[in-house]
Amino acid sequence: MRFLLVEDTPDLGxxxxxxxxxxxxGVDWARSLAEAEAHLAVSxxxxxxxxxxxxxxxxxDFLAAHRRVPRDTPVIVMTARAGVSDRVALLDTGADDxxxxxxxxxELEARVRAVLRRRGGTAQTQVIYADLVFDPLGGTVAxxxxxxxxxxxELRLLEILMAGPGRIFSKGHLHDRLxxxxxxxxxxxxxxxxGRLRKKLSGSAARIETVRGVGYRLTQG
Amino acid sequence: MRRPASxxxxxxxxxIGVAALLALVLYLAVRGVAxxxxxxxxxxxxxxxxxxxxxxxxxxxxxxxxxxxxxxFSMLGAxxxxxxxxxILVGDQTVTGYPDLPLPDVVPGLTPAFYTVPYQDxxxxxxxxxxxxxxxxxxxxxxxxxxxxxxxxAVISAQMAxxxxxxxxxxxxxxxxxxxxxxxxxxxxxxxLALAVGRRGPQDLRPVRRAVPRELVPLVAxxxxxxxxxxxxxxxxxxxxxxxxxxxxxxxxxxxxxxxxALRQATDDAxxxxxxxxxxxxDNAARSTGQMLDHASVIxxxxxxxxxxxxxxxxxxxxxxxxxxxxxxxxxAFVLDLPVGPVPLSADRLLLESALRNLLDNALxxxxxxxxxxxxxxxxxxxxxCDRGRGLGGGGAAAxxxxxxxxxxxxxxxxxxxxxxIVRDAARACGGTFTISPRPGGGTCATLHLPLR
Numbered sequence: 001m002r003f004l005l006v007e008d009t010p011d012l013g014x015x016x017x018x019x020x021x022x023x024x025x026g027v028d029w030a031r032s033l034a035e036a037e038a039h040l041a042v043s044x045x046x047x048x049x050x051x052x053x054x055x056x057x058x059x060x061d062f063l064a065a066h067r068r069v070p071r072d073t074p075v076i077v078m079t080a081r082a083g084v085s086d087r088v089a090l091l092d093t094g095a096d097d098x099x100x101x102x103x104x105x106x107e108l109e110a111r112v113r114a115v116l117r118r119r120g121g122t123a124q125t126q127v128i129y130a131d132l133v134f135d136p137l138g139g140t141v142a143x144x145x146x147x148x149x150x151x152x153x154e155l156r157l158l159e160i161l162m163a164g165p166g167r168i169f170s171k172g173h174l175h176d177r178l179x180x181x182x183x184x185x186x187x188x189x190x191x192x193x194x195g196r197l198r199k200k201l202s203g204s205a206a207r208i209e210t211v212r213g214v215g216y217r218l219t220q221g
Numbered sequence: 222m223r224r225p226a227s228x229x230x231x232x233x234x235x236x237i238g239v240a241a242l243l244a245l246v247l248y249l250a251v252r253g254v255a256x257x258x259x260x261x262x263x264x265x266x267x268x269x270x271x272x273x274x275x276x277x278x279x280x281x282x283x284x285x286x287x288x289x290x291x292x293x294f295s296m297l298g299a300x301x302x303x304x305x306x307x308x309i310l311v312g313d314q315t316v317t318g319y320p321d322l323p324l325p326d327v328v329p330g331l332t333p334a335f336y337t338v339p340y341q342d343x344x345x346x347x348x349x350x351x352x353x354x355x356x357x358x359x360x361x362x363x364x365x366x367x368x369x370x371x372x373x374x375a376v377i378s379a380q381m382a383x384x385x386x387x388x389x390x391x392x393x394x395x396x397x398x399x400x401x402x403x404x405x406x407x408x409x410x411x412x413x414l415a416l417a418v419g420r421r422g423p424q425d426l427r428p429v430r431r432a433v434p435r436e437l438v439p440l441v442a443x444x445x446x447x448x449x450x451x452x453x454x455x456x457x458x459x460x461x462x463x464x465x466x467x468x469x470x471x472x473x474x475x476x477x478x479x480x481x482x483a484l485r486q487a488t489d490d491a492x493x494x495x496x497x498x499x500x501x502x503x504d505n506a507a508r509s510t511g512q513m514l515d516h517a518s519v520i521x522x523x524x525x526x527x528x529x530x531x532x533x534x535x536x537x538x539x540x541x542x543x544x545x546x547x548x549x550x551x552x553x554a555f556v557l558d559l560p561v562g563p564v565p566l567s568a569d570r571l572l573l574e575s576a577l578r579n580l581l582d583n584a585l586x587x588x589x590x591x592x593x594x595x596x597x598x599x600x601x602x603x604x605x606x607c608d609r610g611r612g613l614g615g616g617g618a619a620a621x622x623x624x625x626x627x628x629x630x631x632x633x634x635x636x637x638x639x640x641x642x643i644v645r646d647a648a649r650a651c652g653g654t655f656t657i658s659p660r661p662g663g664g665t666c667a668t669l670h671l672p673l674r
Contacts, residue, residue: 009471015478022485053467064517080470087543088574097543102474102507105481114546151591152549172493178483180550181500 001112002026003115006062007037007078008054016049019105023177024163032056040071045114047126048075050095060093067094074115078103106180110152113137127162130206130220134162144202153178154197161208161218170215228411229404236400243396244389251385256378263346263374268333271348271367275331278363280354285311285363297369306345306368309362322366325349329364340388340400343370365510378520409436426452437599469510477503510640518626519575519643523650526569533564533671535599537577544581551590555581560600568651569672576647576655577604579640580667584608586634587665602653602671609664618657642670 003020007013008031020027028043032035033056036048048066052059063075077090077098090098096115099108117137127134132140139155140147150158156178160169174190194216198208206220270293279286285308297305308318322345324340329349337346347368353360410433417431428445477500484496541555548554566573584594588608595607613621614628621628622645625638641657646666648655653671660666 012471012475012478015475015482018482019478019485022482025435078474080474088570091543095548100507100511101238101470102477102503105478105506105548108621110546114549132436151552153552172488172490173485176481181481181484181497205603 002028003045004028004030004036004039004045004048004073006030006033006048006054007051007060008032009051014116014196023109033059033062036062040073045073047115048073050075050077051077052077052081056158060090063093063095072119074119076111076115087156100116104180106177109156127159129162129165129218131204132162132201132206134158141200144199146203148200151196154200157193157197158201161216165218165220168211168215168217174216229408230582232404232407233400236404237397240393240396240400243399244393247392248382248385248389251290251380251388252382255385257382258375259374262356263369263371264335264348265331266286267346267367267369268297268350269350270294271350271365272331274309274367275350275352275363275365278309278352278354278365280361281512282357283525285316285356285361287317297367302372303372304341304343306340306366308364308368310364310570318366319368322347322368324364324366328362337371338368340368343372345370368650386528410437418444426455460485466510466514470507473507475505477507501635505637508635509637509639510663512637512643514524515575516639516643516646519572519647519650522569522572523646526572526650528567529570530674531566531568531570533566533574533602533604533673534559535563536570537596537604540577540581541596544578544585548585548594551585553585553588553590554593556593556595558595560598562600564598564600564602565674566602566671568671570585573645573648573671576644576651576653576669579644579647580604580606580669583644583667584610584665586636587611587631592664602673604669604671605666605674606669607660607664607666609660609662612659612663612665613657621657622655 001110003025005013005016005020005027007016007029010031013029013031017027017029027065027093028039028045029073030039039045048057050063054062058201059077063077066073066075074096075094077095079086079090079098080101087098095164096118097111099111113136125136127136131144135141136155136159139150139152141150142148157174160174160177171190178193179189194208194210201207206218209217211217222313242392263349269544273296274287274289277288277290279288284429288516289307290516294305297303306319306322308320308322322340325336327334329351331350331352333348333350335348337344339345345368347366349364349366351362351364355361356362414429414431414433414437418429426448429441431441434440480496480499480503484493484500487493487496502658511564536555538559541557545555581594581596584606587610588594589610590607595605597605597607611628611630614630622641622659624642626637626642648669648671651671655667655669657665657667
């Protein structure tokens with residue numbers, strides 16, 4: 001997915017950019033509203049991540065102007081204002097959703113997914129591997145035409161595995177991406193989710209293979 | 222406590238005082254003028270009668286004869302019940318009348334002289350006339366004294382005084398009523414201004430724009446200056462809090478995000494564990510500052526809640542919708558049970574949302590992954606949030622709603638201990654009640670009962 005990140009704090013912007021890039025997303029980083037406008041004039045994005053306090057203006061004014069044009073690129077606001085009235089005001093201005101700084105990246109992902117799903121899948125992307133047809137936004141996987149619903153963590157696990165079939169993903173890596181860093185979970189949580197996903201994929205040529213002592217990978221045959 | 226000084230009372234008292242003084246002056250003036258007028262009239266009658274008697278004196282060869290005319294006395298008698306005294310002297314020899322009727326200080330001439338003397342237990346007004354009479358070719362000085370008591374004059378004077386007093390009282394009463402009316406009308410703009418300022422809501426910090434009399438302009442200007450200073454102080458405080466939140470939260474966000482990136486790249490278990498701890502600490506700090514801010518604004522608003530017309534069903538549905546992605550992350554879901562039709566209530570939206578959000582947030586945090594959270598609303602305003610979580614812990618419900626109180630079973634769930642205290646305070650400010658109880662089969666049920674419109 002292509003993100004436009006509008007954030008003036010250098011360290012935070014760099015960290016978000018790094019984090020998104022790690023997951024394989026394309027990111028353009030604007031450090032001001034003017035830069036954001038320049039980017040929007042030449043490129044199109046799946047989603048805009050917008051800070052509120054920027055050196056050349058208020059993100060909410062940008063948002064209002066963005067809605068007036070009208071551009072339908074969804075916007076998720078990253079705000080440091082955590083008060084209830086601020087949240088209400090943000091949604092009234094036309095933000096699709098918001099995350100409060102400091103935010104959990106997993107939560108940002110979840111909200112991005114929810115926004116894109118609500119927008120009716122402007123980025124209609126199906127991922128096909130072997131006899132699997134995976135629809136990340138719809139949250140379904142079809143095994144040879146038989147459509148099965150996935151719960152959130154099964155879906156994300158499959159998304160990770162399908163991004164690199166044959167590649168071995170360590171348990172730690174999966175843990176980081178599936179579970180919030182501040183969440184207390186049991187040691188065998190990943191085994192549990194892998195087990196559930198295997199059940200959902202039953203009957204498929206594709207399967208999740210355990211590489212003992214290393215991790216898991218998606219293979220077929 | 223001393224009652225504050227009243228301008229109205231002062232105006233009234235001053236008006237009444239001036240009226241009393243004027244009435245007294247009027248009374249004295251009327252009495253004085255009337256008394257003098259009666260005196261003059263009486264004196265002229267007395268003088269005429271004296272002159273008439275004096276003119277009746279006839280000198281002859283054998284002495285002086287006087288024929289005191291009846292008309293002279295009847296003229297005096299017309300005045301009232303007064304007693305009349307006379308004395309006629311030839312030279313300094315009394316020839317007829319009351320020999321002890323006192324003489325005037327000066328020798329009287331043809332024009333009557335008047336004087337008042339005490340005589341026979343009464344004040345007697347005496348007219349005196351002196352003339353010369355030829356007796357046997359010689360000039361002889363004759364003096365005629367005619368005295369009269371003043372009973373009738375005193376009666377008339379008293380009557381006049383009574384009328385003057387009545388007039389004075391009447392004018393006093395009229396002036397007092399006028400003073401009352403004028404004090405009220407003079408102070409009416411002040412009263413109106415006070416009412417207009419008093420009627421304002423607590424959030425209304427607009428300047429006063431009423432038309433006021435010139436004398437009140439400085440007061441209104443001072444009031445507007447004060448309002449402007451108050452508003453700018455509040456604005457500064459608010460923008461300071463916003464700025465402060467921004468300055469704390471942005472670096473926290475940077476730390477958290479960089480730590481997440483580092484965690485993704487770290488392979489060593491010890492490093493990963495400590496990076497997780499950093500993230501947990503950041504979350505704890507962020508959560509505490511957020512909750513303290515929420516708690517402060519709940520307390521601030523509790524003093525003066527607004528009355529927004531809301532549909533509880535819509536508010537609850539929107540909130541659940543906003544929090545659904547967070548629930549989804551943990552494979553949890555909100556199961557929402559709303560009544561048919563709106564559930565209208567009149568409450569402060571911020572307070573209501575704070576209460577509901579904290580309830581839902583708690584259920585998410587303490588609920589077990591892969592379970593549902595049941596959110597139910599009844600048409601009589603009862604919100605129930607039930608989770609399948611770790612329950613209330615050993616301290617029970619009472620131990621959890623205190624400020625910074627957390628259960629003994631929170632384990633390593635990030636929290637500030639303010640959530641339930643926010644729910645309790647916000648519910649109370651909305652006029653509602655809040656209870657939590659263990660849920661049969663495990664978990665917790667939180668119930669918020671809100672009064673409907």
